[in-house]
Amino acid sequence: MYNVAQVIDEKCVAKKGCRLCIMYCPEANCLDLNTTKMVAEVNIGRCKGCELCVVVCNAAKHNAIEMQAVSATGQLMSHKGESAGLGQAYQG
Ligand code: SF4
Ligand code: SF4
Numbered sequence: 001m002y003n004v005a006q007v008i009d010e011k012c013v014a015k016k017g018c019r020l021c022i023m024y025c026p027e028a029n030c031l032d033l034n035t036t037k038m039v040a041e042v043n044i045g046r047c048k049g050c051e052l053c054v055v056v057c058n059a060a061k062h063n064a065i066e067m068q069a070v071s072a073t074g075q076l077m078s079h080k081g082e083s084a085g086l087g088q089a090y091q092g
Contacts (some may be wrong), residue, residue: 001077003067004047005031011064014040015054020060021053044070 015038025031030046
């Protein structure tokens with residue numbers, strides 16, 4: 001199990017022009033703008049769980065990204081609070 005970032009659509013202010021997480025994510029083609037929904041969207045298959053996007057989004061007080069656990073097969077775990085601990089990101 002490891003953690004990936006997930007955008008909370010209702011909190012994301014990309015429609016107002018915010019692109020902070022997209023600019024800071026170090027992985028190519030990982031965090032992009034969903035131009036249909038106008039929210040940032042994480043490609044969980046590419047997310048390395050570094051949490052940089054969470055830091056910049058929270059620093060701007062949007063709090064629109066949370067880390068969620070995924071199983072070894074890449075399925076998002078449904079229960080919040082089951083996240084793997086810090087430092088376990090690459091053990092999946
Ligand atoms: S930093 Fe937060 S509010 Fe801004 S685009 Fe990313 S998820 Fe949305
Ligand atoms: S956790 Fe890191 S790799 Fe994943 S979307 Fe956020 S900034 Fe990109």
